Amino acid sequence: MNNQDFESISLQWQETIKILIQSFNKILNKYLTYKEKTPAIVEKIYEKSFYLFRITNKSIFNEVSIVIKNLLNSNLLTTRKKQTLLEEIEGWLKRNKNQGQAVHDMMNVIIMVSDDPTFTTDRVNFELILRIYIEIVYFAAFSTEYSTYFYNLELMCKAFMKKLFTINVLNEGLAMEIKEVFVKCLPELLVTKVINKKANETSNIFLHLFFDELENSIMTIEVAHLKKLFCSLFSIMTLKNPQYFSLIENEGQCLYISFIRRFKSVSEKIIASGEQGYIDMILEIVLEKFSLITDPYSLKSLKFKEEMVKQEFQIAKQIVLYYLTNQNSIDPSKMPVQKLCKCLKQLNIAYVRLEQTYDLKVEAEVSPENQFSTVIFNHLHKILDSGKDNALTLRVLELLLELFEDFSQKLESCTASTKLSVH
């Protein structure tokens, strides 16, 4: 037999193998609807399906994935057996990242599995799905065939995010799993930006889907979990990677800008709700995580710094103004007053530095009477003027003295209305 004959026979048998798997799938589907199932046959079907998955390669993966999908979607197998199959899928994905079409087929399996309550209500199974999901996101980042699978990846992300929130995992203390996804995926996706421009789109889509779902259920998530989640997101979205930021061509590609804009809309929603615990949490995040406050110098070398400063500044300003206009909600004996004062001070320092040192007009579009320092100053004046809370009045006075140096210029323009307060 010469090579050509051999190849033709080999291809013919490959075709038969495909038809054999299709016929197996047809029989499996029929058996799923059969009422008098026996354990022996179920075991045989499982054994053969597992076998098919183990020997699968590019040429038969489409057929095999349909068998696996049907089997996972049925109640034929025990959870343990389904789990074993999923573990096999995970291993397969790790070994076969370059097999674009096959991974694409696998995405369909995972989209389907993420709708299966067996897998999303049980912690162990949920983690398994999560790990597979991460493998697929990695694939999307590294694959050169990425664009072909883009639509499916987005679908999968949507299905997954929806599931993540509908089962209310955050309330069940699974916030760490979400953190794990971000910790594992996003930094790598950011790094791959250098290699693959599309990877950044993945991160952005991932981020927006995540926030879409988060905004819908934000007030149902416990404050402590929410804070943990935001803190880990801020840690991941670190600004200390100037190389990455300098490579970005436009603002829309910058993940941090996308992130801070979405965080802004979340914080607006929280402020509008008037829920004190949640609002305090936003203030804490502003103080602990905002570069504008913690490390304004780090912004200097970054591309699109003006947009970053603007977004962070607006969030900080909104939260500060909330506290100033709702003094009744401030309990002077508790932390928020101290934190608020710290925030005001830091914000002012950053404001002065940014405007004077870096020549950044953080509030260029705002009229002078509505500028940050003027507004803050007028609010402080009102608090002092009302004089209904001695502890708060005292703290505001201290704060004004602390701020005095930085505010001196602004102070002069407000002297008329604030004489009494300062002295």
Add this chain to the structure above:
Amino acid sequence: MRVTESKNFRYGIIEYFYAISDHISKHFMQNEAIWLELFSFLNINAEEKDPEIRNSSLNIFAGIINNYGNEYTPAIWQKVLEDIYLKSFDKIFEVYFNLLREEIKIKSLPDTPEYILSLKDDFDLLKKAKE
């Protein structure tokens, strides 16, 4: 010419099994022996050298089960699946793997079939251990 005629004749016979199965379902639905006879015949053809004959045998095999499977007794299912279909399933894979082995010898190739074969060997070992 004769070869073609003979092929056509065999396709015709295999296709005719749909009609036969229809007849059996009407008159001998619960008759295990008749169903087994029918599937055994189809199964022989599933391992044929001619690709078109074996492919259409496999399709018709699954098609008949799809049409009447809900009415089979558990015993029919057990025998059709275990004693007939899955045996053929293993044999077809065996032929395919042997071809892949040959391919490796002829072309001194490649990672993927080797990988598949190693997996198959692993699986066979597991299977034997289980038995």
